[in-house]
Amino acid sequence: MRATLLYKAGDVRIEDVPDPVIEQPTDALVRITASCICGSDLWPYATMAAHDGPVRMGHEFIGVVEDIGSAVTTLRRGDLVVAPFSVSDNTCAFCREGLHTSCTDPQADLWDGLAEEGGQAEAVRVPLADGTLVKLPVAADSALVPSLLTLADVLGTxxxxxxxxxxxxxxxxxxxxxxxxxxxxxxxxxxxxxxxxxxxxxxxxxxxxxxxxxxxxxxxxxxxxxxxxxxxxxxxxxxxxxxxxxxxxxxxxxxxxxxxxxxxxxxxxxxxxxxxxxxxxxxxxxxxxxxxGPAPVRASIDQLLPDILSGAIEPGKVFDATTGLDGVPAGYQDMADRNSLKVLIKP
Amino acid sequence: MRATLLYKAGDVRIEDVPDPVIEQPTDALVRITASCICGSDLWPYATMAAHDGPVRMGHEFIGVVEDIGSAVTTLRRGDLVVAPFSVSDNTCAFCREGLHTSCTDPQADLWDGLAEEGGQAEAVRVPLADGTLVKLPVAADSALVPSLLTLADVLGTxxxxxxxxxxxxxxxxxxxxxxxxxxxxxxxxxxxxxxxxxxxxxxxxxxxxxxxxxxxxxxxxxxxxxxxxxxxxxxxxxxxxxxxxxxxxxxxxxxxxxxxxxxxxxxxxxxxxxxxxxxxxxxxxxxxxxxxGPAPVRASIDQLLPDILSGAIEPGKVFDATTGLDGVPAGYQDMADRNSLKVLIKP
CATH class of the missing domain: 3.40.50.720 (NAD(P)-binding Rossmann-like Domain)
Known part of the structure; x- marks a missing residue:
């Protein structure tokens, strides 16, 4: 499949990489239908040294569950899901307090938790799928997708x-x-x-x-x-x-x-x-x-989702450009130049 | 009257000073019946340069109202009162939010607000008396005085x-x-x-x-x-x-x-x-x-006072020594040496 790699500051490439596979029984494989570039991606895009790369990019995405590990109980193939930018088990003491970004599960992590996989790609392996992913009650081509995608990070933040x-x-x-x-x-x-x-x-x-x-x-x-x-x-x-x-x-x-x-x-x-x-x-x-601090966006999706579904809020208006994967390198530069506010990716 | 002056680090003296007088119509004169030395007094006691002194000391006291300015409406001669360590009008936007330590009245101030007068003395002029002083429903010789004195600073803090x-x-x-x-x-x-x-x-x-x-x-x-x-x-x-x-x-x-x-x-x-x-x-x-930050102790007296009057709490136990004014210099040293936890003063 194709994915986005940052080699060093200013050097973003779309390359063929191995398809993701289920590694842990708690994993899910998600075919990505909408992703985006984050303001925080611009920090490494501005500063990362070559010896720290290449890294896979992207921590905000919506997609369709393509496969699940044997321990996943709440998701089924075909579900449309949104992924918060932090991986969490949704069951530890901190998750129960609504602080999913401080989840104590060994597989939990902040941005880095997905860094080997990356959401600016055609597909991704999501650890702790039951805890991390949230089902969306719309179709993948819904007009609400841009707004729903903001649940992954920027609206929750x-x-x-x-x-x-x-x-x-x-x-x-x-x-x-x-x-x-x-x-x-x-x-x-x-x-x-x-x-x-x-x-x-x-x-x-x-x-x-x-x-x-x-x-x-x-x-x-x-x-x-x-x-x-x-x-x-x-x-x-x-x-x-x-x-x-x-x-x-x-x-x-x-x-x-x-x-x-x-x-x-x-x-x-x-x-x-x-x-x-x-x-x-x-x-x-x-x-x-x-x-x-880092927003526990997993905790707020239940509160924010109804307002998006009802049209009470339209956070998706922050997307002022849309591209396929081929346009991602230019999207980074457009955001760095402040020509684009936020770029939506349709892989 | 006699008062406590800090000349420089390690140099505390009890001296005769002019009696305080009403200067503003919002002032009250208070004859002090109980005062104390604060842990925060130990900072200047440890570090103050001679050119910054002498300064009058003491910002926690209980006393009897001896005279009031023409604009004072809530106090009468003979009232027993406790003075929070910050002067406040109790009417500005910040006082109404319970943040009396950020009162915007030009006469309001933190510790410095009383620095020309000082509570480790026989008497003191209190600015903004209606806003600052709180009446106590006991006699000046009540056994509750040590606990009530902590309302001035340390309990409220x-x-x-x-x-x-x-x-x-x-x-x-x-x-x-x-x-x-x-x-x-x-x-x-x-x-x-x-x-x-x-x-x-x-x-x-x-x-x-x-x-x-x-x-x-x-x-x-x-x-x-x-x-x-x-x-x-x-x-x-x-x-x-x-x-x-x-x-x-x-x-x-x-x-x-x-x-x-x-x-x-x-x-x-x-x-x-x-x-x-x-x-x-x-x-x-x-x-x-x-x-x-600095505690708006004025805001909490109403909540804490009943528990002292009922005996539910006995914060006055922090006083482990009592002295007259003559013993104040030794009291500073005892607290600095950690031989005393907190020294009560009976002027």
Whole structure:
């Protein structure tokens, strides 16, 4: 079959690879019908050294179950399923607490859990299939597929950002970042009833979608100027919740600048730093909380799926381009150049 | 009148100073009947340079209202009152949210708000008296005074640590530090129903009091050895809530070591660092939250007072020494030498 391999920064290739096979009795084989490129794929695309490659890419996909291992009980051949970006058994103590990204099963893992297989391909072996995969009650060619595909990562991540930040109908929210996760954080905060949402982003077509998803205001300025603009929009106090959907140190500093006293900075952008200011002069003095992490999207699918099926939310609007596997290398470059927001792949 | 002045590290003096007077119509004058030395007083006692002194000391006290400004409406001469360690108007947006330590009134402040006056003295001027002071329904010589005095800071701080950490009947808690705040964090966590409490401390008489307050286990080891001991006591996973009642970098590192995936580190010890690890390898990977800050003790007095009046809790047990003003300099040294846990002052 054909699959996507990243050889090194800037070097994505579509190659023939061996077909996946059932290795563990808990595995399922899935024929992929829809996949996509993630903002997080752009980090290795920008920086990976040749000696770390080649690696198989893709951790968000929908597909049809083609075969199951002997221990799989909840899935049947022909089921349409969506795969969260983390593999989990859905039964350990952490999964039962809704923290599937911290599952303790030896086969569980974050992005790396699928790295030998990759979702930007024609098919994939999914470990811990009963725990990981979720059946979808539509056909593989449903018009809802783009929105359903966001359950694999970006919608669930935006939802997690909002929940970890404590968004409710009494909270103002600032979202830093106008990528797919930032925009779906806006949608998720709106869905949870946020009183007022400010989106910090500078790309007009993206921030327009952010307004459509529920942002009342858009601030395109960054740094001190951006902070001043958000404070002006919020009575001088900033917002109760600040969602960092970027992960850079400038984004963190921006979050510190716009968070309200007693508020929460909720991070879902992978931090590009290890040390950061958290002492008296930053978080401590005014009881500002720091929350967030990799989203346990498996936990939120049951809550979010009905709103997609009913049409109440249309998170699939973040896809502004569609390609076959041949177009994947160009899709990476288009996203890196910010010509595409998020590329849907039909293998 | 006589008051306590810190001239520089290690140099505490009792001196005659002018009697306080009403300066603002919102002021009250309070004749102090009980005060104490705080663990946080030991920081300047250990480090303050001579050019920063002398400063008046003391931010925890009970006393009798001796005079009130023309705008004070809720207090009368003769009322017995307790003073939270932060001055607040109790009416601004932040006070209404229960975050009195972030009150926006120009006269509001943290410790510094009383620094020109000081509670380790015979009398004190209290700004924003209606907002700051809370009447006590006992006489000044009540046997409950030591416990009621802890409402000014250490009990409210322990309560805040537990609340900010999210303690409930489903949570295990580790408390780092066996000072008065650490011990009262144990009491507060117990009061909120914590399932299991581990106290990390190495001073036998203090940890015994910690057991009396509700700690099921005491771990005296520190660093890697201490972390391993707590993990062994908690099924390998650590605890949902870790309260840092110390504020040093080793305490923070210990907290990272014993917090459960998805758990919360709640800090009430004043951080002695500004930068700390918070990235993928520390907080982010497993959705660990960082919470806490200066406790809005004004907000919790109404909840905690009934339990003191009923005898359900006896936080005053943290006082293991009592002195008049003359004994205050020796009291500082005794606490610095860890010969005293917390010194009560009867001016």
């Amino acid at each position: 935006g939802h997690h950002a909002a929940v970890a930040g404590g968004v409710d109908e009494h909270t103002g929210v600032t979202v830093i970042g106008d990528g797919a996760v930032g925009l779906l954080s806006v949608l998720a905060a709106r869905r949870l009833g946020a009183e007022h949402i400010v989106l910090m982003g500078r790309h007009g077509t993206r921030t327009e979608l952010g307004r459509e998803f529920g942002a009342a205001e858009v601030v395109s300025a960054r740094g001190a100027e951006g902070i001043a603009a958000v404070r002006e929009l919020t009575g001088g106090h900033g917002t109760h919740v600040v969602i960092d959907a970027v992960g850079s140190m400038p984004a963190y500093e921006q979050a510190l600048g716009v968070v309200r006293r007693g508020g929460t900075i909720s991070r879902v952008g992978l931090p590009q730093y290890e040390q950061a200011p958290v002492g008296f002069g930053s978080l401590f003095r005014h009881n500002i909380r720091l929350a967030g | 322990g309560h805040h640590a537990a609340v900010a950490g999210g303690v409930d009947e489903h949570t295990g808690v580790t408390v780092i530090g066996d000072g008065a705040v650490g011990l009262l964090s144990v009491l507060a966590a117990r009061r909120l129903g914590a399932e299991h409490i581990v106290l990390m401390g190495r001073h036998g008489t203090r940890t015994e009091l910690g057991r009396e307050f509700g700690a099921a286990e005491v771990v005296s080891a520190r660093g890697a050895e201490g972390i391993a001991a707590v993990r062994e006591l908690t099924g390998g996973h650590g605890t949902h809530v870790v309260i840092d009642a110390v504020g040093s970098m080793p305490a923070y590192e210990q907290a990272l070591g014993v917090v459960r995936r998805g758990g919360t580190i709640s800090r009430v010890g004043l951080p002695q660092y500004e930068q700390a690890p918070v990235g993928f390898g520390s907080l982010f990977r497993h959705n660990i939250r960082l919470a806490g």
